[in-house]
Amino acid sequence: MQDDAVLKITNLNTYFQTPDGNVSAVCDVDIEIKKGEIVGLIGETGCGKSVLGESVLKVLPYNAIANGSILFENSELMGYQQKQMRQIRGRKIAVIPQNPSEALNPLIKNKKQIYEAIDHNDKVKGTEKKKQALRLLQKMHFKEPEKVLDSYPHRLSGGMKQRILAAMGLCGNPSLLIADEPTKGLDAIVRSQVIETLMLFKENTGTAMMLITHDLNFAIKVCDRIAVMYAGELIEVGSSDEIFNNPLHPYLMGLFLAQPENGLIPIEGASPSLINLPPGCRFHDRCEKASEKCERFHPEMKKTTLTHEVRCWNL
Amino acid sequence: MRKYKVKTKKQQKNLIWIWSGLLLILLILIVFSPYIFPDSNTINYELQLQKPSFQHWFGTDEFGRDLFSRVFNGMRTSLMYSLIIEAIALTIGLAIGLLSGYLGGKVDGFFNYIMNVFQAFPTTIAAIALIAVLGTGDLTLIIVLSVMGWVAYARIVRSETLIFKERDFVLGARAAGGSSAYILGKHIFPNVLLPVLPLATLMIGHGIMAIASLSFLGFGVQPPNAEIGLMLKDSATFISRAPWLLVGPGIVLAMVVALINALGDAIRDKMDPQKQMMEI
Amino acid sequence: MKKIIINRVLMILPTVITIAFLAFSIMYFSPGNPAEILMRYRNPEGGTDPAALAHYEEMLGINDPFLTQFENWGAGILTGDFGESFKTGNPVTEEFFYRIGYTLMLSFTGLAFSLVIGITLGFLSAEFKDSWLDNLLRFTQSLKMSIPSFWLALFFIYIFSTQLRWFSAFGYNSPKDLILPGLVLGLSNSSRMVRLVRTCILEEKGSGYVYTARVKGLSEIQIFFKHILKNITLPIITLTGVSLVSMIGGSLIIENIFGLPGIGTYLVSAIVAKDYPVSMGFLFAYGVIIVFINLFIDIVYQFVDPRVRDCANAEI
Numbered sequence: 065m066q067d068d069a070v071l072k073i074t075n076l077n078t079y080f081q082t083p084d085g086n087v088s089a090v091c092d093v094d095i096e097i098k099k100g101e102i103v104g105l106i107g108e109t110g111c112g113k114s115v116l117g118e119s120v121l122k123v124l125p126y127n128a129i130a131n132g133s134i135l136f137e138n139s140e141l142m143g144y145q146q147k148q149m150r151q152i153r154g155r156k157i158a159v160i161p162q163n164p165s166e167a168l169n170p171l172i173k174n175k176k177q178i179y180e181a182i183d184h185n186d187k188v189k190g191t192e193k194k195k196q197a198l199r200l201l202q203k204m205h206f207k208e209p210e211k212v213l214d215s216y217p218h219r220l221s222g223g224m225k226q227r228i229l230a231a232m233g234l235c236g237n238p239s240l241l242i243a244d245e246p247t248k249g250l251d252a253i254v255r256s257q258v259i260e261t262l263m264l265f266k267e268n269t270g271t272a273m274m275l276i277t278h279d280l281n282f283a284i285k286v287c288d289r290i291a292v293m294y295a296g297e298l299i300e301v302g303s304s305d306e307i308f309n310n311p312l313h314p315y316l317m318g319l320f321l322a323q324p325e326n327g328l329i330p331i332e333g334a335s336p337s338l339i340n341l342p343p344g345c346r347f348h349d350r351c352e353k354a355s356e357k358c359e360r361f362h363p364e365m366k367k368t369t370l371t372h373e374v375r376c377w378n379l
Numbered sequence: 380m381r382k383y384k385v386k387t388k389k390q391q392k393n394l395i396w397i398w399s400g401l402l403l404i405l406l407i408l409i410v411f412s413p414y415i416f417p418d419s420n421t422i423n424y425e426l427q428l429q430k431p432s433f434q435h436w437f438g439t440d441e442f443g444r445d446l447f448s449r450v451f452n453g454m455r456t457s458l459m460y461s462l463i464i465e466a467i468a469l470t471i472g473l474a475i476g477l478l479s480g481y482l483g484g485k486v487d488g489f490f491n492y493i494m495n496v497f498q499a500f501p502t503t504i505a506a507i508a509l510i511a512v513l514g515t516g517d518l519t520l521i522i523v524l525s526v527m528g529w530v531a532y533a534r535i536v537r538s539e540t541l542i543f544k545e546r547d548f549v550l551g552a553r554a555a556g557g558s559s560a561y562i563l564g565k566h567i568f569p570n571v572l573l574p575v576l577p578l579a580t581l582m583i584g585h586g587i588m589a590i591a592s593l594s595f596l597g598f599g600v601q602p603p604n605a606e607i608g609l610m611l612k613d614s615a616t617f618i619s620r621a622p623w624l625l626v627g628p629g630i631v632l633a634m635v636v637a638l639i640n641a642l643g644d645a646i647r648d649k650m651d652p653q654k655q656m657m658e659i
Numbered sequence: 660m661k662k663i664i665i666n667r668v669l670m671i672l673p674t675v676i677t678i679a680f681l682a683f684s685i686m687y688f689s690p691g692n693p694a695e696i697l698m699r700y701r702n703p704e705g706g707t708d709p710a711a712l713a714h715y716e717e718m719l720g721i722n723d724p725f726l727t728q729f730e731n732w733g734a735g736i737l738t739g740d741f742g743e744s745f746k747t748g749n750p751v752t753e754e755f756f757y758r759i760g761y762t763l764m765l766s767f768t769g770l771a772f773s774l775v776i777g778i779t780l781g782f783l784s785a786e787f788k789d790s791w792l793d794n795l796l797r798f799t800q801s802l803k804m805s806i807p808s809f810w811l812a813l814f815f816i817y818i819f820s821t822q823l824r825w826f827s828a829f830g831y832n833s834p835k836d837l838i839l840p841g842l843v844l845g846l847s848n849s850s851r852m853v854r855l856v857r858t859c860i861l862e863e864k865g866s867g868y869v870y871t872a873r874v875k876g877l878s879e880i881q882i883f884f885k886h887i888l889k890n891i892t893l894p895i896i897t898l899t900g901v902s903l904v905s906m907i908g909g910s911l912i913i914e915n916i917f918g919l920p921g922i923g924t925y926l927v928s929a930i931v932a933k934d935y936p937v938s939m940g941f942l943f944a945y946g947v948i949i950v951f952i953n954l955f956i957d958i959v960y961q962f963v964d965p966r967v968r969d970c971a972n973a974e975i
Contacts, residue, residue, distance in 0.1 A: 123873045146878075153873070154874065157874075158874075161867060161871050167868055168871065169886050170890075172885075177871075184875060184876045229871065232871075507911070507927070508681065508685070508942045510930065512688050591809075618813060619817075629806065629810045632810070633806045640805060
């Protein structure tokens with residue numbers, strides 16, 4: 065079991081120091097991603113899912129502190145210096161950042177930005193570098209790769225930018241891809257392109273993936289397993305089938321009801337502030353089934369099947 | 380990962396109280412300086428250019444006058460002039476800003492052009508140009524710096540007026556048949572005053588600095604009035620014999636201006652926390 | 660693109676005319692009779708001979724209507740003739756071109772210092788945000804904004820000239836004499852640059868493309884030089900232009916303290932001496948220089964950001 069895990073996160077805590085107090089964005093998260101597996105991390109904005117990805121890569125803002133254990137291909141990343149981390153980033157772990165329209169430097173030509181990624185992996189000469197860049201773009205199904213290389217990012221559409229970012233991720237030999245909100249703010253047509261992009265990526269590398277998204281339907285369509293996050297902690301983990309057919313946590317059920325095809329029924333209330341968290345279940349003040357126990361004691365993760373875990377007292 | 384000590388809100392607040400206390404002490408010394416130091420102008424040639432001592436904290440000048448008391452006397456002049464200047468500049472700025480923002484169109488275009496021209500020129504050069512026309516003197520100094528100072532106010536008042544012009548209560552008042560003068564005076568004017576407050580605080584410090592600079596060149600406050608820039612001009616002559624004469628006036632001037640600026644910043648942060656980072 | 664530039668160039672015409680008008684009014688509106696002042700300079704022992712006075716009045720044309728006088732002066736400007744100094748009798752243009760070099764040299768030295776100081780300190784402040792270094796730098800910056808440049812100048816003169824004797828305290832003999840005044844000028848005008856660089860770097864560091872560069876595996880140093888620097892160039896250039904204007908404004912007082920033979924020193928003494936042609940000409944020149952720097956900033960702005968460029972091209 066241990067050996068085929070690409071990434072094994074145990075007991076990860078990440079918090080930010082701010083003038084108002086510590087904001088704990090990620091609390092006691094345990095999650096495992098196996099070779100070639102696609103794991104979705106879903107939750108609403110501000111629940112800490114992006115911070116989780118940033119913690120793995122160690123690209124957190126300066127005022128953040130992370131502790132716990134992050135095992136990547138059996139080596140502990142927690143003790144790594146930035147210099148060692150740079151050997152991992154881009155080579156072993158590829159990232160498709162969120163918001164592609166802002167993820168490329170607007171003042172630098174696309175080719176230079178792709179060359180940077182190539183240079184980081186191995187030094188190749190000028191013409192060879194261009195050939196490699198063209199190859200990468202072709203792999204991501206660009207029709208006029210030459211033209212794309214020679215233009216500035218603002219000439220490209222959001223979907224094209226995302227494919228360029230994916231192409232950059234391809235040039236290493238990644239065993240894990242972290243895609244942060246790949247479908248945020250995209251319409252249906254572009255969304256299916258994103259799925260295509262991700263599948264292309266997988267075809268080319270056979271990598272495992274961590275998909276960070278708030279888009280439940282997208283996650284169910286693409287992922288093997290799904291982890292649901294709420295207010296910094298995991299509340300339910302299971303295979304896509306289990307999550308879709310047998311959601312257990314009231315928050316997850318609420319999420320399904322809030323989907324357009326189910327009538328857009330919103331969950332009452334708002335997530336708690338991450339500064340002064342309530343002692344009990346973090347969802348209790350929005351939960352219809354909440355009892356006094358939920359209010360006072362914090363539930364732990366409980367296994368309901370071999371693969372399905374949930375954090376709720378009412379089961 | 381580096382460890383950072385993040386200042387909590389409470390610590391920040393305590394700091395503001397310390398600054399305000401310090402500023403208050405300085406202001407009391409400045410405002411009541413003629414009563415606290417009644418013999419600051421006593422000439423005593425036996426005490427010429429003395430080093431700082433317990434009797435004379437900042438030393439004495441070339442006429443044997445106590446520099447410490449003269450510094451506070453001088454700051455009194457600066458502060459008084461600066462307040463007068465800001466009052467005049469604020470009045471002009473409010474009037475033009477309100478008109479420009481409210482009327483819009485050609486009036487706005489004209490005033491905008493004027494403001495751009497004014498802002499393009501460094502205060503020193505523009506002030507000296509006006510002084511060249513009007514001749515030197517304390518009154519000229521006040522006129523000149525007022526004429527230079529209104530633009531900053533007018534800009535902010537104009538943009539606030541533009542915002543409030545479209546707000547519901549103003550549109551309502553207009554729909555109810557209120558005259559332009561009534562709407563400007565009763566509805567817009569009180570609302571634009573608040574955003575002007577932090578700027579007005581900062582401008583007092585600016586005014587003190589500008590007065591000192593012009594006086595240093597000989598175009599500002601004229602002797603026998605005491606003023607920091609003027610005192611430093613005299614001290615400069617004795618730079619190798621009595622360098623300590625530079626220290627006292629400089630420190631008090633810097634402290635007063637720095638504290639006023641800090642107060643202005645604090646007011647601005649309190650009123651609009653989002654703007655803290657944007658201001659350059 | 661061309662359209663924008665032509666538009667900007669045309670916009671400065673009314674400004675220059677206004678400046679000329681203001682500069683001209685120095686002589687017209689000043690209390691006292693300019694001819695009398697001129698007579699006293701030309702003929703110190705001459706007393707008050709009404710005939711001679713009439714001659715000088717005729718020479719200056721001060722009995723002409725305002726507009727005629729303004730036209731004459733303006734026509735002079737167009738041919739490069741700003742009249743002669745009351746005091747020395749030298750043509751103002753000659754005096755100006757002899758002195759402007761020193762003022763520009765001082766201003767650019769100051770600008771160089773402020774850029775170096777601003778970028779270095781701003782970078783450090785941003786890189787070590789909220790550390791003791793950042794706090795110290797920010798504290799000194801805000802303190803510096805409360806210290807007048809002339810005090811800083813006197814302080815430096817005391818330390819480096821009177822005590823250490825590294826530089827001469829007064830006058831200009833070699834380019835070395837520009838270092839101390841340039842440093843003071845740069846230092847006292849660098850606060851805005853430091854703050855701008857700090858704010859911009861922090862803003863860029865939080866932006867998407869920097870995140871991309873990070874996860875690509877680039878080091879912070881690579882990210883700064885290859886990505887951030889390019890993106891903060893535009894605000895820095897804009898502020899450099901604005902700074903150059905404040906350098907020229909600040910040079911006036913610095914020149915006077917360090918006794919540099921620039922236009923600021925001469926202008927101040929001309930105003931004290933009521934040497935009107937010099938005051939008028941030099942103030943007009945100051946104004947025009949500043950207007951042209953502002954024009955230059957506007958135009959450079961068009962060339963930096965490819966998005967600005969594209970929009971400008973699309974318009975034609």
